[in-house]
Amino acid sequence: xxxxxxxxxxxxxxxxxxxxxxxxxxxxxxxxxxxxxxxxxxxxxxxxxxxxxxxxxxxxxxxxxxxxxxxxxxxxxxxxxxxxxxxxxxxxxxxxxxxxxxxxxxxx
Amino acid sequence: xxxxxxxxxxxxxxxxxxxxxxxxxxxxxxxxxxxxxxxxxxxxxxxxxxxxxxxxxxxxxxxxxxxxxxxxxxxxxxxxxxxxxxxxxxxxxxxxxxxxxxxxxxxxxxxxxxxxxxxxxxxxx
Numbered sequence: 001x002x003x004x005x006x007x008x009x010x011x012x013x014x015x016x017x018x019x020x021x022x023x024x025x026x027x028x029x030x031x032x033x034x035x036x037x038x039x040x041x042x043x044x045x046x047x048x049x050x051x052x053x054x055x056x057x058x059x060x061x062x063x064x065x066x067x068x069x070x071x072x073x074x075x076x077x078x079x080x081x082x083x084x085x086x087x088x089x090x091x092x093x094x095x096x097x098x099x100x101x102x103x104x105x106x107x108x
Numbered sequence: 109x110x111x112x113x114x115x116x117x118x119x120x121x122x123x124x125x126x127x128x129x130x131x132x133x134x135x136x137x138x139x140x141x142x143x144x145x146x147x148x149x150x151x152x153x154x155x156x157x158x159x160x161x162x163x164x165x166x167x168x169x170x171x172x173x174x175x176x177x178x179x180x181x182x183x184x185x186x187x188x189x190x191x192x193x194x195x196x197x198x199x200x201x202x203x204x205x206x207x208x209x210x211x212x213x214x215x216x217x218x219x220x221x222x223x224x225x226x227x228x229x230x231x232x233x
Contacts, residue, residue, distance in 0.1 A: 032217045039154075044225055044226050045154065045220070050217045050218075051219075054210075095167045096156075096170060097144070097159070097207070099155070099156060101153045102153045
């Protein structure tokens with residue numbers, strides 16, 4: 001099973017700042033199988049990024065995914081108030097899909 | 109517009125069996141996608157439970173495999189989850205989701221692109 005480790009656990013930033021979230025895999029993951037999701041309290045996860053770097057329909061261009069192999073990054077260039085949430089990376093590269101434990105992005 | 113809707117009992121007794129159904133609309137469940145269950149214990153992260161293809165082929169989380177069955181019902185365009193021998197540790201919000209794929213320039217991309225709103229299942233006597 002591929003384990004995804006996200007860091008930091010919590011990130012405290014102010015609106016307008018840049019956020020950098022990390023996702024590290026226990027073994028190499030094909031970029032085509034790496035996705036990111038956003039979740040707000042009481043809501044289902046929202047699909048953000050597929051293929052490590054492609055934005056899903058309707059996702060603002062301030063969200064950018066990058067990385068390959070075992071290291072992936074989600075960058076939010078200028079934080080808006082609605083961006084404060086929990087973010088998860090997820091891999092579908094093996095028949096056992098896995099999620100990272102999440103990074104909570106909170107208002108400083 | 110693809111929509112998924114979970115249904116089932118919100119309370120299950122310890123040692124009992126949790127049973128949920130996910131109704132799919134806007135797309136045929138016989139399309140080339142895997143249909144999945146994901147759960148989230150209160151205050152914790154997301155855990156993939158397993159998935160089923162329209163042919164009935166299924167994959168499961170190794171940590172839950174001995175207790176899980178996911179099946180597809182093509183006639184009703186829905187799929188189901190059964191989790192046996194439940195304990196309080198199985199208390200969670202259960203989501204159904206589609207593992208969709210995108211095809212671009214010879215490459216397939218996979219991700220959970222549609223989700224149900226989730227249903228809370230509590231295991232308690």
